[in-house]
Amino acid sequence: MNPVSELETPAVTVLMDVMEDNIQRVQAHLSKHGIANRPHIKTHKIPALGKLQMQAGASGITCQKIGEVEVFADANVADDVLLTYNILGAAKTDRLMAVAKRLKRLAVVLDNDVVAKGLSAAAVRHQGEIPFLIECDTGMGRNGVQTPQAALDLARSAMRLRGMRFEGIMTFPLKPPGASLTNPKLSAPGSLAFFREALKIFGQAGIPVPVISGGGTPAIWTVQDYPMLTEHRAGTCIYNDVMTVASGTATWDNCAMRVRATVVSRPTETRAVFDCGTKVLTSDTYTVSGHGHVMEYPDAVIPVLSEEHGVIDLSNAKKKPQVGEVIHIVPNHCCVVSNMVDEVYGVRGGKVEATWAVAARGTVR
Numbered sequence: 001m002n003p004v005s006e007l008e009t010p011a012v013t014v015l016m017d018v019m020e021d022n023i024q025r026v027q028a029h030l031s032k033h034g035i036a037n038r039p040h041i042k043t044h045k046i047p048a049l050g051k052l053q054m055q056a057g058a059s060g061i062t063c064q065k066i067g068e069v070e071v072f073a074d075a076n077v078a079d080d081v082l083l084t085y086n087i088l089g090a091a092k093t094d095r096l097m098a099v100a101k102r103l104k105r106l107a108v109v110l111d112n113d114v115v116a117k118g119l120s121a122a123a124v125r126h127q128g129e130i131p132f133l134i135e136c137d138t139g140m141g142r143n144g145v146q147t148p149q150a151a152l153d154l155a156r157s158a159m160r161l162r163g164m165r166f167e168g169i170m171t172f173p174l175k176p177p178g179a180s181l182t183n184p185k186l187s188a189p190g191s192l193a194f195f196r197e198a199l200k201i202f203g204q205a206g207i208p209v210p211v212i213s214g215g216g217t218p219a220i221w222t223v224q225d226y227p228m229l230t231e232h233r234a235g236t237c238i239y240n241d242v243m244t245v246a247s248g249t250a251t252w253d254n255c256a257m258r259v260r261a262t263v264v265s266r267p268t269e270t271r272a273v274f275d276c277g278t279k280v281l282t283s284d285t286y287t288v289s290g291h292g293h294v295m296e297y298p299d300a301v302i303p304v305l306s307e308e309h310g311v312i313d314l315s316n317a318k319k320k321p322q323v324g325e326v327i328h329i330v331p332n333h334c335c336v337v338s339n340m341v342d343e344v345y346g347v348r349g350g351k352v353e354a355t356w357a358v359a360a361r362g363t364v365r
């Protein structure tokens with residue numbers, strides 16, 4: 001095992017003790033409340049980490065793209081997979097049916113009848129059956145049927161199609177009542193009210209809803225407020241990042257992913273420049289400002305990145321780095337950083353304990 005100091009920078013590292021603790025704490029919390037844990041592997045895209053999550057007690061995994069399902073099926077990570085994406089087109093539905101044959105259960109989500117009909121046609125073509133959940137928009141303002149009645153109507157029409165088996169409803173993210181994430185002017189009833197009403201009218205229609213699937217890292221610690229949930233899908237929580245800390249659901253000490261970078265320039269008293277930019281940290285700011293948190297210089301900010309340079313503003317920093325110094329940056333959004341690099345290094349006690357290929361990197365189809 002080589003010392004971490006021998007890693008060339010920039011390098012995406014994961015503190016293994018922190019990551020293992022994150023996996024265990026999330027599993028323990030969901031188990032305590034009788035909710036199945038279905039971690040979203042789009043965060044790490046590394047089969048070995050999916051296996052750790054399964055060993056800790058996960059019931060299966062969540063994937064966002066068929067390519068991820070294929071890579072994780074090749075690695076035998078889990079035989080129960082939920083694909084949380086509307087799958088459209090013969091090429092993709094053929095791939096879906098092919099990979100489904102290698103798993104015990106591959107369920108999909110859908111929020112419109114075009115997707116439902118395409119899936120049904122594929123099920124008929126391949127003489128298979130597709131379990132599906134209806135995706136509900138309970139406040140994010142992204143995919144999802146807009147009302148519980150629309151969920152029931154779509155479930156009814158989709159379950160009448162050949163080869164389609166209704167299993168339940170899902171949302172992302174699990175949200176308390178309030179403003180939409182993407183449009184602050186919209187207010188949404190929140191996941192609890194939506195799910196309650198949906199279960200009432202599905203019950204009146206005599207349609208059982210065995211799966212009620214919530215999602216998102218910020219909601220993990222309050223899943224108990226949604227008593228109808230049967231499972232929860234969280235991804236970011238395996239590493240945590242600036243967004244998770246900003247949401248108040250993790251501390252810097254819970255952040256396992258740290259990008260090791262070298263300070264390559266100190267052009268002015270208040271500026272430092274390090275050796276990575278958007279090609280590692282990405283330009284994702286989503287809900288936070290700046291471009292990452294420098295662990296060694298918590299008062300510093302990263303106001304701007306170019307492709308291969310990161311600029312640190314030291315105006316408010318009590319101490320300042322030297323040229324050649326190695327710093328560790330917690331990225332804004334760890335999931336997109338995973339997709340930027342071929343390898344991620346697992347670090348423990350100052351040594352590189354594992355080098356993981358990001359096997360599902362780039363699987364966006």
Ligand SMILES: Cc1ncc(COP(=O)(O)O)c(C=O)c1O
Binds near residue numbers: 217218234
């Ligand atoms: C459908 C779906 N489920 C679950 C998740 C996991 O959310 P988080 O990364 O906040 O844990 C995501 C994240 O994008 C998602 O899109």
